[in-house]
Amino acid sequence: MARLNSKLKSGFYMLIASLLCHFAILARASAIPSQEGQGLQPRHGPCERPIVRKEWRTLKKEEQKEYLDAVQCFLKLPGLTPKEEAPGAISRFDDLVATHIKQTFEIHYVGHFLPWHRFFTATYEHSLRTECSYTGAQPYWDWTLDVTPSSNFPRSPVFHPEFGFGGNGPWLEGNSSDPGHVPGRTGGGCVIDGPFKDMVVHLGPGDSVEDNPRCLTRDLSPYFAGRYLAMNQTELTLSQPDFGHFTRVDDGGPSFEASGLHGGGHYGVGGTYGQMGDLYTSPGDPIFHMHHANLDRLWWSWQMRDAEARLTDISGPIFMMDYDNLQGGNVTLDFPLTLGVNAENITVRETMDIKGGYLCYDYDKLY
Ligand SMILES: [Cu+2]
Numbered sequence: 001m002a003r004l005n006s007k008l009k010s011g012f013y014m015l016i017a018s019l020l021c022h023f024a025i026l027a028r029a030s031a032i033p034s035q036e037g038q039g040l041q042p043r044h045g046p047c048e049r050p051i052v053r054k055e056w057r058t059l060k061k062e063e064q065k066e067y068l069d070a071v072q073c074f075l076k077l078p079g080l081t082p083k084e085e086a087p088g089a090i091s092r093f094d095d096l097v098a099t100h101i102k103q104t105f106e107i108h109y110v111g112h113f114l115p116w117h118r119f120f121t122a123t124y125e126h127s128l129r130t131e132c133s134y135t136g137a138q139p140y141w142d143w144t145l146d147v148t149p150s151s152n153f154p155r156s157p158v159f160h161p162e163f164g165f166g167g168n169g170p171w172l173e174g175n176s177s178d179p180g181h182v183p184g185r186t187g188g189g190c191v192i193d194g195p196f197k198d199m200v201v202h203l204g205p206g207d208s209v210e211d212n213p214r215c216l217t218r219d220l221s222p223y224f225a226g227r228y229l230a231m232n233q234t235e236l237t238l239s240q241p242d243f244g245h246f247t248r249v250d251d252g253g254p255s256f257e258a259s260g261l262h263g264g265g266h267y268g269v270g271g272t273y274g275q276m277g278d279l280y281t282s283p284g285d286p287i288f289h290m291h292h293a294n295l296d297r298l299w300w301s302w303q304m305r306d307a308e309a310r311l312t313d314i315s316g317p318i319f320m321m322d323y324d325n326l327q328g329g330n331v332t333l334d335f336p337l338t339l340g341v342n343a344e345n346i347t348v349r350e351t352m353d354i355k356g357g358y359l360c361y362d363y364d365k366l367y
Helices: 006-020 061-076 092-102 113-131 150-155 222-228 231-238 243-251 261-270 288-304
Strands: 051-053 359-363
Touching: 061 092, 061 113, 092 113, 113 243, 113 288, 113 359, 150 222, 222 261, 231 243, 231 261, 231 288, 243 261, 243 288, 261 288, 288 359
Parallel strands: 051 359
Antiparallel strands: none
């Protein structure tokens, strides 16, 4: 946004903020069969042994445990972000949240939204493997399995209190005239069960990078999830003819009614008062990467329906919502992506193929 004049920038800020802001230590069981593979690697090596991402409910109980334990480990490792950049980046987990907060206006509603988030989740997966001895791949959450009927949503295996991420927060009355009021919200308080019930969220709310210790909140909206995460919305997204249309249908617009699958997961879980509904700080809920892995699988599914054309198809604005290119041009394969202290810088090109050499993972199943 550097080249946007400040008036326009604050206009964007107000618009988005008002619409979306509400948006063991390795005590691992010993004999877990390891899934050897490459994941993320130095640039341009051949991807010979991709790790394979699987749907959460298809994992064995010990695999689910291993993943959740690795996240707990990552939450305890000391952060690498310089204190003057983000005083609230206490853990390695927070490092990634801080990176997302700082780039919020540069990585959403832009052409590189999906490439950046592919890079982001692959880096998280890689860190769990290299820093927390996790031996599997990042699991994904196929929400289409949980929203027909939408009343099933809170019973998704992803919200399981032992073999999942825990469930909803208790009902918080709130204010229904709040512009961030998500239709159908049912919670809003601190998550009270599961492995993250005592988790300390440090960063946020919104764009704050100060240390603001508090609980993890969720505010599930089964209605919203049913409306925006069902198979019909998924098919509509997959039927788009080119990347520009595909990513716009997936991203949706900056209002609840205009949500796509991306907003469906964020507001279906985060509602008004949950972590996942905060455009800046949503990676503070570990479910974030389950949702984004599935959005990534969606993109890969779309790419694989016409690999020849779609492995290099990229477009969309450099600047947020600049769909008419009034502030700048469109993103190309050479567009740079950064995750700060979390990874080396790459370009969009390196994210286009999940088995392309830099990335080295696969999915067990495609849409
Ligand atoms: Cu994001």
